Amino acid sequence: MKKQSNKNILIATGIxxxxxxxxxxxxxxxxxxxxxxGFGVQIITYGNETKEEQSGDCSVxxxxxxxxxxxxxFTYAKKxxxxxxxxxxxxxxxxxSSGVPxxxxxLLSGKPYILKVVGDxxxxxxxxxxxxxDTKDEFQHKKYGFAVELMRFxxxxxxxxxxxxxxxxxxxxxxxxxxIKDRAKIVVIYNALKENRMQKTRKDIRKENDFSGFVLLSxxxxxxxxxxxxLLDIFAQLRKKYPDIQxxxxxxxxxxxxxxxxxxELGLExxxxxxxxLPHIEVLEYLQASDLFVLNTAYEGLSHLLLEATMMHCPxxxxxxxxNPEAVEEGINGMLVEYNNTEELAGKIEGVxxxxxxxxxxxxxxxxxxxxxxxxxxxxxxxxxxx
Numbered sequence: 001m002k003k004q005s006n007k008n009i010l011i012a013t014g015i016x017x018x019x020x021x022x023x024x025x026x027x028x029x030x031x032x033x034x035x036x037x038g039f040g041v042q043i044i045t046y047g048n049e050t051k052e053e054q055s056g057d058c059s060v061x062x063x064x065x066x067x068x069x070x071x072x073x074f075t076y077a078k079k080x081x082x083x084x085x086x087x088x089x090x091x092x093x094x095x096x097s098s099g100v101p102x103x104x105x106x107l108l109s110g111k112p113y114i115l116k117v118v119g120d121x122x123x124x125x126x127x128x129x130x131x132x133x134d135t136k137d138e139f140q141h142k143k144y145g146f147a148v149e150l151m152r153f154x155x156x157x158x159x160x161x162x163x164x165x166x167x168x169x170x171x172x173x174x175x176x177x178x179x180i181k182d183r184a185k186i187v188v189i190y191n192a193l194k195e196n197r198m199q200k201t202r203k204d205i206r207k208e209n210d211f212s213g214f215v216l217l218s219x220x221x222x223x224x225x226x227x228x229x230x231l232l233d234i235f236a237q238l239r240k241k242y243p244d245i246q247x248x249x250x251x252x253x254x255x256x257x258x259x260x261x262x263x264x265e266l267g268l269e270x271x272x273x274x275x276x277x278l279p280h281i282e283v284l285e286y287l288q289a290s291d292l293f294v295l296n297t298a299y300e301g302l303s304h305l306l307l308e309a310t311m312m313h314c315p316x317x318x319x320x321x322x323x324n325p326e327a328v329e330e331g332i333n334g335m336l337v338e339y340n341n342t343e344e345l346a347g348k349i350e351g352v353x354x355x356x357x358x359x360x361x362x363x364x365x366x367x368x369x370x371x372x373x374x375x376x377x378x379x380x381x382x383x384x385x386x387x
Contacts (some may be wrong), residue, residue, distance in 0.1 A: 169323030213244025222253030227296030
């Protein structure tokens with residue numbers, strides 16, 4: 001590929017392989033793709049010790065995460081300042097864990113940064129730790145206790161100083177617009193969907209995993225707003241009518257014990273399987289082999305799992321919240337319902353159980369074009385080039 005730029009980019013992230021997670025995978029892919037387009041790339045992240053390694057064409061600087069928070073942030077910011085003459089712009093992957101040290105390093109060095117926002121850290125922490133029960137949309141217009149407001153203050157100020165803000169959905173553009181005055185600097189660039197050529201057939205995967213009957217699959221962090229407790233209640237009722245239904249849940253999180261207790265209370269130990277965290281290829285295999293992917297979520301910026309389920313031609317049942325309507329088209333690749341609406345959820349699951357769901361493959365290919373890897377990378381490169 002013809003080189004287009006000689007700019008040097010420092011990618012600042014909280015996690016990097018072998019850590020598992022979207023930002024880790026995304027950063028590694030950028031480290032592989034941007035040099036092909038003439039960019040010099042360095043990466044700074046957290047690790048179990050402070051060190052430097054080479055990953056392909058990129059230098060990766062690790063900052064010890066096993067130290068107190070302020071010291072960790074200081075060391076991260078100091079390293080960026082030391083590197084200031086080796087890069088032109090910082091691309092930071094979140095507004096807090098990497099965003100805070102980048103904010104201060106940028107103030108001292110004068111180097112601009114582009115911020116990627118994939119969620120609302122203050123709302124997520126407030127929901128998990130400080131008894132916030134409002135939806136993400138309601139959260140933007142209310143006041144809360146000191147800790148939540150402090151987190152909100154931090155992420156807003158990191159966002160306001162950014163030269164550009166990249167978000168993966170129009171929904172998140174509206175959310176971030178509540179944080180800053182200059183809406184024009186918020187740019188929607190969808191997450192790229194990496195094509196995976198599966199080596200196994202659906203039949204092989206079902207046989208290998210001993211799947212029988214109707215298989216429901218849900219993949220998400222085990223957190224309150226993913227609606228697993230309601231899904232289990234619905235599943236328990238459906239199981240009485242259709243004893244061959246099975247539910248598999250992939251993911252880890254703070255709600256695991258609560259979910260395990262619920263499964264036991266409902267007597268679902270033989271029909272609900274908690275698989276924990278799985279390698280990415282196994283998640284894709286489960287999607288390929290399942291009859292319906294269910295995500296009863298109160299919020300999604302833009303779920304990559306919905307795109308992967310679509311790619312695997314697995315019908316989707318999810319909620320009409322956040323960025324979900326940008327990834328799921330009614331009757332094309334899935335169905336949209338109201339969050340925690342037990343009647344709607346149960347009705348749709350039962351409908352697919354009885355009648356199946358026909359994926360419109362031609363329209364699915366059109367839908368997936370806006371998540372094309374080269375297209376999304378072109379848009380990102382344009383932002384780097386013109387900053």
